[in-house]
Amino acid sequence: MIEKYKKFLLVFVGLLFCASVIYTGGFIWANTLENGTDGFYFTKNFLLENTKDRPRIIFESGSNSHHSINSLMIEKEFKIFTLNLAENARYPLNAKLHRLAKNLTKDDIxxxxxxxxxxxxxxxxxxxVNFSELVTYGKNYYNYLPINKKIFVLSKMNIKHSIKPFLNAYKYIIYKLFGGKFTFDMKANIRDIIASKERGDFNYTPWKQAGTNLADVDDNENLSCQGYIFQKERENPIEQIDRLIIIDYFKNNLEFIKKISNQTGAKFIFTYPALAGKNCYDFKNNKYEYFLKDIKEYVKNNGFLFIGNPFDSYFPNNMLNTYWHIDEKARDIRTKRFIEELKKTGLFNTNK
Structure with a gap:
């Protein structure tokens, strides 16, 4: 009887081990080989990794910059390859910084x-996160994290919302192993991607062609502009706070930026995000105005440039689908203004 239990236990452990190997192997396959994404997520990351042979201007933030920078205008002005790496504010700044740390050179701004x-x-x-993110666009951040951070991310995985992606991942792995041929087609075309003028900016054309009434596309969750940009992701209502403060988490990130700059030689410039909507900056001598002043002062006191003013990037009547996203007309105006601010830094040879 005991022998039967031993045999069962050995078989069970063996099956568990095999399942772990299959899962781990499949995860590695999907996460490091296949590009696993359609469109700009992969292209942005690919350009970051494969254009280190030249000076670059790189924009990084959430989707705000994805919608509010015309990279080709800046590239044409300064004759420097310009990459709009920004894509999603839901991803932590620390994760974005780890990716930059592995890909910057001394000629990057x-x-x-x-x-x-x-x-x-x-x-x-x-x-x-859930599993589907880790093997698609989220992997562009995950792959660059140190091992302790990777373990932390996995410990925070949303299992409830990952069950279906787990099943889909296994189907995908089986297809790749037995039903499809893996190719590196995108990686063979770096020159074609650069020549296509793809720089990671938001493509407004499909919206226009679809005839979408942008005034009807509103993702602001019935919040005012100030409520959305200052309160949406806080646990405690800001009305209960006398003064907004810069959290230690950002201060630690700023120290990390110093480290990246010292190690790579890359330069970092801060500025204000773009906004569209009514009453976004209608405040005076209150917690919001003080907060914006505190941000600029703190960044500058730590040795970084903080250029421009909030109103250079504010367009009350040019909202795309949320306060953080401006339309194409405002984007080009904002970019022209920003070019003038960049010229004032003295970091660029404007006599080319």
Missing amino acids: VILPLEYPYYYRNDDKMYN
């Missing part, structure tokens, strides 16, 4: 028009 939550939000609380 990184511009950070960070959305305001990055200054007051505990980003560790944003690490709540």
